[in-house]
């Protein structure tokens with residue numbers, strides 16, 4: 451979806467609504483009574499259950515539920531979020547759309563980032579997985595300031611687990627081996643305990659036949675218990691460039707992206723920024739389709 455296509459298809463409120471309805475109809479609407487067949491009441495943009503007659507508005511049950519922003523604003527925002535690899539802060543989106551109030555824009559963008567995360571959570575990684583942790587700069591918490599452990603506005607680090615599906619491919623002619631990667635995951639870890647790490651990994655992978663590559667961190671002691679093979683290497687420059695190549699590329703790209711986009715990051719929102727980054731990274735070969743996928747992710751948020 452480029453800018454010309456976007457404006458041609460979504461020039462006004464009505465065309466956005468019609469598109470959203472069309473996409474929602476494809477997925478199907480389920481009434482609270484469980485029935486799936488509905489009438490469409492055009493005049494009030496709502497579905498009516500053929501069985502119990504209760505009504506579901508076009509927004510209800512989707513990402514737009516309880517938002518007062520026009521569909522057109524949502525569509526423009528989804529376009530902006532999916533149009534570039536770089537992305538935008540909520541502030542920048544507010545400015546670009548010429549909207550008066552920041553709060554609703556901020557809420558909308560966060561909901562979209564949440565939907566991106568939920569969408570990616572549906573999929574698990576398989577095969578060979580590179581795994582490592584990255585330390586992301588965030589604002590020190592208000593609590594740390596109050597207990598005088600940190601000054602107001604001072605920085606601290608958050609620990610993020612990054613995983614990448616990575617396959618070793620050998621060039622038939624040269625015999626040179628290269629790691630190619632497909633899907634990524636990034637999850638904020640609340641602490642360094644092995645238990646938390648295990649929980650995060652188990653949610654991210656398809657446990658059968660997994661081979662995990664990581665460094666020798668103590669929080670990884672249990673991994674061998676639930677994956678097929680766990681290969682650890684002492685971290686050094688070599689591992690960064692080879693065994694854990696893709697996770698390290700992802701970590702440094704994410705960091706650069708965040709520094710460019712966001713003035714400051716609070717711990718509680720870090721996962722949302724990661725969601726957006728990873729969502730787009732995982733769909734890097736989708737080209738124009740990222741926008742359409744994002745609309746679908748917004749319809750099926752529940």
Ligand SMILES: [Zn+2]
Nearest residue numbers: 481483499502
């Ligand atoms: Zn019903």
